[in-house]
Amino acid sequence: MCLFDTHCHLDLMVQKGIGIDTALQQARKAGVERIIVPGVDANNWNLIQQYAHEHPMVEWAMGIHPWFVSAESRDQLELMKIRLDQGEDCIAIGECGLDFYHGKDEQRLQIEVLTEQLKLAQRYELPVLFHVRKAHQELLQLLKQYPLPKGGVLHGFTGSYELGMQYIKQGLYIGVGGSITYERARKTRDAVARLPLDKLILETDSPDMPLYGYQGEPNQPKFVKNVLSSFILLRNEPEQTITLMIEKSSKLLFKL
Ligand SMILES: [Zn+2]
Secondary structure: OOEEEOOEOHHHHHHOOOOHHHHHHHHHHOOEEEEEEOOOOHHHHHHHHHHHHHOOOEEEEEOOOHHHOOOOHHHHHHHHHHHHHOOOOOOEEEEEEEEOOOOOOOHHHHHHHHHHHHHHHHHOOOOEEEEEEOOHHHHHHHHHHOOOOOOEEEOOOOOOHHHHHHHHHOOEEEEEOHHHHOOOOHHHHHHHHHOOHHHEEEOOOEOOOOOOOOOOOOOOHHHHHHHHHHHHHHOOOOHHHHHHHHHHHHHHHHOO
């Protein structure tokens, strides 16, 4: 088994008191080969890069998350540009995106900061990790405007089959996480059952998004194995076909 946790905030897990060595050891025991840690803004880039240097199974991405968009974002985008110019070893841009859940505040700034990151992904030919909430049409529009040479992943997917297909048509993979372990997530489970197998990859979003049965506990990368088990139950293909395809897609997207 060769699993990938394509979205795991190791730095936030540490903040919750989870030891990184133990978490990685347990993940490896569960068959996890690689973990991708997203940037949220310039304040965590150095730390997660250090994790990647210290632990061969860890990779990092550089990005500004919509929750962390601020007056400092323009300077941080400049810094990002400089670091990418110098040949940074991040494997993706992100996480970035749009989150309009809390209303209209900052929407314009979010769009501006995302647009700049899309341009950087184009210029440096990197895949992108996307976060989106209550802004699907706006994000789809931007994806059409700024086509990504190396694609990306819509992380933490919840929604309908039709919505998933719209992103796939824009060249994205769909990041499937713990939400499919909840039977009440009917729409998302139905979508994940029917979306093309070669466009789906797995994640935990640790320490968030605890799986069914683990509510109230911090999520961990080892649980990507449980996400896979739920995923297999939803699909019609043989187990081996599924695991091989997910491995292939994860490696293809992130050039691993
Ligand atoms: Zn995230």
